[in-house]
Amino acid sequence: MSISGITNTATSGMLAQQKRVANIANNVANVDTPGYQRLNTNLSSTTPSGVAATTTVSDTPASTPDTSNVDLLDEMTGLIGSEHAFAANAKVFETGADMWDMLMSIKRD
Structure with missing residues (x-):
């Protein structure tokens, strides 16, 4: 794989996590909205490499008609997972940028 790859x-991993966090924020904001259906973020690999995020509406029914089907514990757990995944992708990006810098310094010499 190349450095740009x-x-x-x-980058695609960070963008996917950004979408996941946006969906979590939307779910938390609507936790008390009657009839609100939770947004799920589905991650899938892309060709040749990368991650794509798609949003789907949960089909799990709420416990009562005047509530949503959002569980704050699940949302906070997802948020922690997104934080770690974003940080890992950011570190990979930073390492790739450092590799570019090293390559450019070698080329100049």
């Missing part, structure tokens, strides 16, 4: 993969 590494940074592109990390």
